[in-house]
Amino acid sequence: MAYFLNVNSTLYHFYVNIDHTNTSVYDKILIAAAGPVLSLAFGLVFWVAYKKSKNSSYKLFMFYAAITGISIFSGNVFSTVFGGDFHTAATLLQFPYWLQLFATLTGLIFLSVFMYRIGKEVLFLSFINATTFKVVILSFLVIPWILGTLLLVLSFLPLPSFLITGMISSSIFWIIPIVSAVLNRRKVKTLEYISPTLNYVDIILVLFSFLIVRALIFGVSFVH
DSSP states (O other), X not given: OTTTTTOOEEEOSSOEEEOOTTOOHHHHHHHHHHHHHHHHHHHHHXXXXXXXXXXXXXXXXXXXXXXXXXXXXXXXHHTTTTSSHHHHHHHHTTOOHHHHHHHHHHHHHHHHHHHHHHHHHHHTEEETTOOSHHHHHIIIIIHHHHHHHHHHHHHHOSOOHHHHHHHHHHGGGGHHHHHHHHHHTTTOOXXXXXXXXXXXXXXXXXXXXXXXXXXXXXXXXXXX
């Protein structure tokens, strides 16, 4: 967004160093809000693709991509009163504390409801040859939560300790779909079986994402 507003910036793996020399308040607000809003847009696109896809090979990728995009947006809404992009935008807009707190509570409720829905969504799916409910929960929720968080932290190193703490603490929301799946296990029947195999597209996407993050450690400048 900064580049399209003719604002020079340097993109790093966990933040953007923006040259605010000639930026207006309006520009700063747009730049701050762009990341979470685009995350929501991509998340919704992947959610629609996931729901309509008939190809089980890519269904899981779209499922987790949708969760990531929507969660990033709702997480930023949740953190409005604490920090982050929406906090920056709210501060620039001179939102009173009570309005920022309202946004935070709204984000908390939305994120919790969404993750609860994810727990029920998992119950519609199952891996081929997954014989027990425990295997399904471990495969779809617990392992992606723990392994995904670990890989995320390792991919983004070096990081300030407070950001590592933030990544780990925010992942606690994955407890909600686990609880949801347990509570709804007898109410939902499996509708689709997915083969638990990695294909070349999965591997390429993971490696590509990892390399992009590592390349950004040194910073990529966007100047006019």
